[in-house]
Amino acid sequence: MAAYPVILSTTYSLRSSLSSALMYDYVIIDESSQVDLATGALALSCAKKAVVVGDLKQLPNVVDSRTAKTTDKIFAESGLPEVYRYKNHSLLSAVTELFPNAPRVLLREHYRCHPKIIEFCNQKFYNGELIILTEQKSERQPLAVYQTVEGNHARDRVNQRQIDVIKQEVIPQQKLTVSNGSVGIVTPYRNLTR
Incomplete structure (x- = not known):
């Protein structure tokens, strides 16, 4: 352990x-x-002391329906309290319920995203308690929403209508330069089996 003080x-x-x-x-x-209960318990099982860092106002861990069904069956058979239900609780949510008097600290200083984006979050979720330390570097709006029309445009893992809207509308209207690799496109698309 002396050779590797931090792992x-x-x-x-x-x-x-x-x-x-x-x-x-x-x-x-x-x-x-974002840590599930099982792997969180694994990590805690080898700790003399633990510090659990997270934010209940951020995205939780994702549990797929198959895992939820399997763990619900185990949960029902075990008679455990609700706080241990795998599909409903992350490590953080379980720990905060199990130890309501544990010390808590809000990390108020924000250094990550555009000030207009975090200001929305600050007002909506944090009651204005965050100190925003990022600066706006251009006049470009940090967020734009484009909604494609509903329809049967998806084929396997590709939605051609979304691709067309991005290429023909979003990129030209936003005056984006895509050749330098500085544009990322994120879509919350999941291929659902019917």
Whole structure:
């Protein structure tokens, strides 16, 4: 342990990153609202002390329907309290319910995204408590919403209508330069089996 005073790992593989005969002095779990209960428990099982860092107002871990069904069956058979229901609780939500008097600190200083985007979040979710330390670097609006018309445009994992709208409308109207690789396109699309 003296040779490696700090070990970086996922919650899943932390247990195997050290001899099973040893315990970590501290385990710090970041983004714990996205950590599921099972891998969170694995990480905590090798800790003398733990610091759980996260934000319940951010996205939780995602549990697919098959896993939810399997874990609900185990949950029903075990008689555990609701706080341990896998599909409904992240590590952070479970810990905050189990230890309501544990010390909590709001990390108020924000350094990440465009000030107009975080200002919306600050007012909507944080009661204006965040201190926004980013600066607007251009006059370009940080967010634009384009909605394509409904229809049967999806084929496998491709929606040609969305591609067309992005190429023919969004890129020209926003005066985006795509040749330098500075534009990313994110779509919350999932191919659902009918």
